[in-house]
Amino acid sequence: MTDEVTVEIEALGPRGDGIAKNPGGRERGRLYIAGALPGEQVRVRPGNKRGDGLEAKLLEIVTPSNDRTAPPCRHFATCGGCSVQHLALDAYHAWKRELVTNAIQRVGFDPELVAPLIATKNAGRRRATFAAFRPRARDSKTFFGFHTRASRHVVELEECLILHPELMALVPKLREVLADIVPPGARWDVSVTLADNGFDVLIVAAHEPGPDASMALAMFADAQGLARVAWQLEGTGRDEIEPVALHRTPVLELSGVPVEIPPGVFLQASAEAEKVLSALVVEASQGSRVADLYCGVGTFALPLAAAGAKVMAVDGDSAAIAALARAAGTAGFGGQVMAAQRDLVRQPMAAAEFRRIETIVFDPPRAGAAAQAEEIAQTDAARVVAVSCNPMTFARDALTLTEGGYTLERITPVDQFVWSGHVELVAVFSR
Ligand SMILES: C[S@@+](CC[C@H](N)C(=O)[O-])C[C@H]1O[C@@H](n2cnc3c(N)ncnc32)[C@H](O)[C@@H]1O
Structure with missing residues (x-):
């Protein structure tokens, strides 16, 4: 030792x-x-x-x-959900901003470009993925909650200060129904989204649900008025998701536009952060022709269209693209939003495809958008607005843009994942 x-x-x-x-x-x-x-x-x-x-x-x-400072949550010492509750608020906010300044300084940008952090309230998470685990031993109980830090043990949540109270209120009810149906030795990931018209639950497991679990989940959905319960076999694509119970298609309003949410699709985790990010993006975008790459279900494309822009919206997820196209049509923006499915890693949009586009917005997953940034750097769009959940890959992509002649004007960090090590940012570049 x-x-x-x-x-x-x-x-x-x-x-x-x-x-x-x-x-x-x-x-x-x-x-x-x-x-x-x-x-x-x-x-x-x-x-x-x-x-x-x-x-x-x-x-x-x-x-x-x-x-x-004293961590406010009783599970802080064990739960892997939050990592920094023991730091006083001002110092915590300074640390979150530093995650961004450190990352950009490493590649040579001026840390002064980073604006003050925009904080969001806790208890705002409308989406979370819980773990349900039943050990193999006979008569073992099912554990339901978040994983502990860096391990696959499960903390039985009695409280959670980051979840929306309605989402937290569902936790003991889910625990009760899952207690009887998770088979010994099984681990399920249970993603729950609080939509505007009820909960949307997606269970991902290494096996099919079987008739007993399907029946119990359908009865639970009935009794609790859930909008939808769906099932996905681990390792299969989103196209393979099967509904277990469907009372109504979950709907979320994004910037005032109702969007029908496909199961498992990307959504900003809190409504407050979604509003902050989309306001920053709309405010930074110039001109009437905008490209929104990695657009998801339209968090930015819809408010951009509402503000009068014509938006070319692209994402790899065909269900997200279909939901965006439907929402835009219903809201009367059908002629303004051109939504297309495309894998932007394998087939990034070429510089020539952005002809007449005045602003390019891009919001990739944590890995960033290395290949796509190379192409954006060759365009003559007046503005580029980068949204990122990973300051390190953002810094790399930002360097590509500035090497192509763009100037990094400002970066605004947004604390969506309160008390975690994650930080979002919106950065504005101009030619
Ligand atoms: C961080 S999310 C942003 C979504 C959207 N901008 C929003 O705020 O709701 C990243 C998006 O990238 C998409 N994506 C992931 N890999 C991709 C790829 N290789 N090509 C195109 N889109 C991809 C995901 O489907 C997801 O919608």
Whole structure:
């Protein structure tokens, strides 16, 4: 076993772990210490390898930080949902903004380009994925909640301060119905979305539901007035999702436009963050011809159309594209939104395809949009608006755009995933 050491925490990493130099021993590099804060002296026991260093278990806080505060949630020590509830609010907001400034500074941008963080309220999450797990042992019970930190154990949630209260109120009811139907040894991912007309539940599992579970879930949907329960076999595509119970198609209003939500489609996780992000995008977009790449169900395309723009909206998810086209048509924007399915990694839009486009919006998944950014960099669109949930891949793509002649004007960080290490941002570039 590695010896205990006392170290000083130098920084708070992107996962919310305190980072210290490993003072000795054969292992060099850094120590990553969950629960420790910058400036603190802590006694730790180094353990497993992680990246360029080791994870270390916090044994004692020798000198606490002035920014240390009591975590408000009773599950904080175990639950993997939140990583930074033990930091005072101002310092927490400064750390979130720093995740963005550090990432852009690394590739040579001026950190002053980063505006103050826009915070969102907790208890706003309208969507979450829970884990249901029943151990193999005979008579074992089913656990339902969030995974613990860096493990596949499941914390039985009694409270959750980030979930919308209506979503939290469904948790004990789901736990009750799942207790009887998750088979021994099975793990289910249970995604729940609070739509405007009821809950939308999608279960992903390594097996078919079978008649008993299907019946129990259908009865549960009836009794609780859920909009839809659907099932997806692990490893299959979205096209394979089967409804278990469908009372009505879940609908969410995005910027005032009702959108019928396909099961498992991407949605911004909180209504408040969705409004903040779409307002930033609409405000930054110029001209009447806009491209919205990685558009999903139209979080940005719909308000852009409502503001009068003609929008070329592209996403790899055909169900999202169909939902956007339907919503735009119903709202009377049918002639303004041209929605197309396309894989933008395998087949990025070529620079020549953006002829007459004045603003290009792009909002890729965490991996970023390396190939697409290369093409955007060759266009003559006056504006590019990048939305990102990963400051590191954003910084890489931003560099591609500036090497192509764009100027990075400003970046606004948005704290959608409160108390986690995730941060969203909206960046504006101009030619
Ligand atoms: C972060 S989400 C943004 C969606 C939308 N802008 C919104 O705010 O709701 C990323 C989107 O990228 C899409 N996507 C993922 N991989 C893709 C690919 N290879 N080609 C095109 N779209 C892709 C997903 O379907 C998803 O809608």
